[in-house]
Amino acid sequence: EVQLVESGGGLVKPGGSLRLSCAASGFNFRSYSMNWVRQAPGKGLEWVSSISGTSTYIYYADSVKGRFTISRDDAKNSLYLQMNSLRADDTAVYYCAKDAPVAAPYFDYWGQGTLVTVSS
Amino acid sequence: SYELTQPPSVSVSPGQTARITCSGDALPKKYAYWYQQKSGQAPVLVIYEDRKRPSGIPERFSGSSSGTMATLTISGAQVEDEADYYCYSTDSSGNRRVFGGGTKLTVL
Secondary structure, eight states: OOEEEEEOOEEEOTTOOEEEEEEEESSOGGGSOEEEEEEOTTSOEEEEEEEOTTSOOEEEOTTTTTTEEEEEEGGGTEEEEEEOSOOGGGOEEEEEEEEETTTEEEEEEEOOOEEEEEOO | OOOOBOOSEEEEOTTSOEEEEEEOTTTTTSOOEEEEEOTTSOOEEEEBTTTBOOTTSOTTEEEEEETTEEEEEETTOOGGGOEEEEEEEEOTTSOSEEEOOOEEEEEO
16 A cells, blocks of 8 residues: 655744655655645645656756755655745645656655644 | 646536536646545545546546646536545646646535
């Protein structure tokens, strides 16, 4: 059974940093692209970043480019999101999501999310 | 930046057909996908590659795409189908992933 468990969320002041983690199990982690998707309170879904199975390809939404860094540790079956220079509009639930098989660019499994609140 | 446009809300009575549209300039060349999200839950894929239905998704959910518009159709909508629905795709390069703004489906 595929499981994705996010952690690391919390309250941080504007300008601060936070590192999110996603522990994956139930599939061959190194073979799949992984993603972060966020949802601000009462708002829609927003794709944040993607990383390929070999970390060769990394992409970011314009809203986080230059501030957030996605990475993975295939030996630990873990995905990370380093968030710097946080702003109030980064407040959201952050979901870890697995890409579907056959390099299809959509998400077939999601975690339950971790809440990041940026406030003074 | 690339955008997908959905109506904010759609309302139907139980048993009626609900249609939710999604427009985007890259849709003639890129697949559309649809996610259902119920309150407080993670999204669930209900349609992939324009019209395919994942296992476990009821047959009343179907998808289509023509030109720059994709459509999610729920035939005989049920009260339990009340949720937010998001279309999803990629830009023309395939590297940027995009969600539509979401459509709140009310069934009552």
